[in-house]
Amino acid sequence: MKSCLLVDDSRVIRKVARQIFEALDFACEEAENGQMALEACQKAMPDVILLDWNMPVMDGMEFLRALRKMANGGESVVVFCTTENDMKHIQDAMANGANEYIMKPFDADIVRSKLIQLGIVEG
Amino acid sequence: MKPEDFDLFSSLVKQRSGLVLSKDKSYLLESRLIPVARKYNLKTLEELAQLVRTKRDEAILHAITEAMTTNESFFFRDTKPFDQFKKLLLPELLRTRAAKKQFRIWSSASSSGQEAYSLAMICAEEAAKLQGWKIDILGTDISTEMVERAKSGIYSQFEVQRGLPIALLMKCFSQIGTDKWQLKEELRRMVQYREGNLLTDFGPIGVFDVIYCRNVLIYFDQPTKTRVLEAMSHVLAPDGVLFLGGAETVLGISDKFKPLENERGVYVLANRPDTGMLPKGRGTGVAPPVGSSVFTGTSSSASISA
Numbered sequence: 102m103k104s105c106l107l108v109d110d111s112r113v114i115r116k117v118a119r120q121i122f123e124a125l126d127f128a129c130e131e132a133e134n135g136q137m138a139l140e141a142c143q144k145a146m147p148d149v150i151l152l153d154w155n156m157p158v159m160d161g162m163e164f165l166r167a168l169r170k171m172a173n174g175g176e177s178v179v180v181f182c183t184t185e186n187d188m189k190h191i192q193d194a195m196a197n198g199a200n201e202y203i204m205k206p207f208d209a210d211i212v213r214s215k216l217i218q219l220g221i222v223e224g
Numbered sequence: 225m226k227p228e229d230f231d232l233f234s235s236l237v238k239q240r241s242g243l244v245l246s247k248d249k250s251y252l253l254e255s256r257l258i259p260v261a262r263k264y265n266l267k268t269l270e271e272l273a274q275l276v277r278t279k280r281d282e283a284i285l286h287a288i289t290e291a292m293t294t295n296e297s298f299f300f301r302d303t304k305p306f307d308q309f310k311k312l313l314l315p316e317l318l319r320t321r322a323a324k325k326q327f328r329i330w331s332s333a334s335s336s337g338q339e340a341y342s343l344a345m346i347c348a349e350e351a352a353k354l355q356g357w358k359i360d361i362l363g364t365d366i367s368t369e370m371v372e373r374a375k376s377g378i379y380s381q382f383e384v385q386r387g388l389p390i391a392l393l394m395k396c397f398s399q400i401g402t403d404k405w406q407l408k409e410e411l412r413r414m415v416q417y418r419e420g421n422l423l424t425d426f427g428p429i430g431v432f433d434v435i436y437c438r439n440v441l442i443y444f445d446q447p448t449k450t451r452v453l454e455a456m457s458h459v460l461a462p463d464g465v466l467f468l469g470g471a472e473t474v475l476g477i478s479d480k481f482k483p484l485e486n487e488r489g490v491y492v493l494a495n496r497p498d499t500g501m502l503p504k505g506r507g508t509g510v511a512p513p514v515g516s517s518v519f520t521g522t523s524s525s526a527s528i529s530a
């Protein structure tokens with residue numbers, strides 16, 4: 102079973118995302134900010150990380166930079182999932198090592214189609 | 225709705241577009257046609273039916289037909305048909321059309337344009353290999369509104385996320401306003417869209433090397449499917465390739481086409497020459513296990529026992 106870490110300060114979003122990922126057969130962990138996400142990654146590196154941008158304590162971009170510096174931090178596929186929906190943010194995210202980018206609001210179709218393209222889920 | 229009105233509308237739509245509306249779709253007919261009635265300042269569908277009976281106004285008949293179409297589409301829908309185009313077909317087109325340096329693709333129920341534009345994006349990505357080539361991509365649809373949307377190349381934030389990798393969004397689109405995205409002009413210019421009806425408009429269209437006819441035959445009854453596939457067989461190059469949707473097949477419907485071995489959703493002419501694109505055994509797919517029955521015959525009368 103593949104694992105994913107859902108990082109978002111909104112419990113509602115984490116719940117929605119969990120339903121989507123569980124339906125795709127992922128084992129899900131949750132974190133409510135970048136700091137907690139890093140701690141989770143130190144314990145066990147997930148296959149996929151769904152990452153919000155704006156969060157208290159440590160935001161998504163700071164988390165991503167820190168993650169990619171970890172010894173095995175290149176192993177996870179990072180999918181940003183944020184209300185930031187302008188080209189500048191998208192380019193920044195990709196330049197800093199994100200693998201995909203979802204603009205909120207999102208639904209199961211969007212998540213699934215992105216995971217298919219990434220080769221993580223079968224079409 | 226009165227049964228005679230339902231019959232009037234459904235036979236009109238069937239005759240003009242091929243769409244079959246069973247009796248249980250009466251709610252759908254109502255919800256889609258009420259806005260049409262409003263547009264013509266009519267209060268009820270009864271009045272609309274009356275107008276259709278008394279005055280066979282082309283604009284109204286078209287509006288009714290158009291309102292009944294289902295236009296859902298995604299970029300790179302189902303992934304596979306576009307992978308197959310890129311990895312399997314494009315190299316073959318490059319090889320077999322090297323003398324003419326030209327090929328033509330038809331997205332035959334193009335809806336809001338995602339299918340044809342996905343193919344344009346693939347060709348643009350392979351631009352280095354296609355230097356000096358002339359590539360025609362034509363998108364046709366019965367819906368005036370969809371053809372206009374396709375031409376505009378403007379999509380909502382939702383639409384550009386369904387099936388479109390972020391890398392292609394960054395490369396091929398510009399953002400307009402806060403939540404709309406427009407395909408760049410150089411890509412829009414690669415595709416021509418126009419209105420076209422699969423039941424009637426085959427005459428002046430020319431011959432295509434690749435035809436996508438996806439997620440439209442499902443709405444037709446068997447005789448209509450047979451008729452459309454027959455017409456397609458006349459506008460497909462002898463070694464050309466036809467893509468159908470995931471829930472569509474030629475099996476038991478048309479003997480003009482046969483499935484391409486090992487490549488789901490891909491069809492070739494039943495009487496195709498042995499040379500040309502993708503001759504037998506050139507598929508990239510995994511060979512089926514011994515003993516499984518796949519179509520290997522070359523004559524159009526060969527039977528399938530899958």
Ligand SMILES: C[S@@+](CC[C@H](N)C(=O)[O-])C[C@H]1O[C@@H](n2cnc3c(N)ncnc32)[C@H](O)[C@@H]1O
Pocket residue numbers: 240241242243293294295296297298301332333334335336339364365366367370420421422423437438439440469
């Ligand atoms: C579900 S969409 C499929 C779009 C695209 N091919 C895809 O697979 O995503 C079906 C389209 O077929 C069009 N259509 C229905 N009947 C047609 C006909 N007789 N001739 C041409 N287009 C037709 C509809 O207007 C609609 O846009």
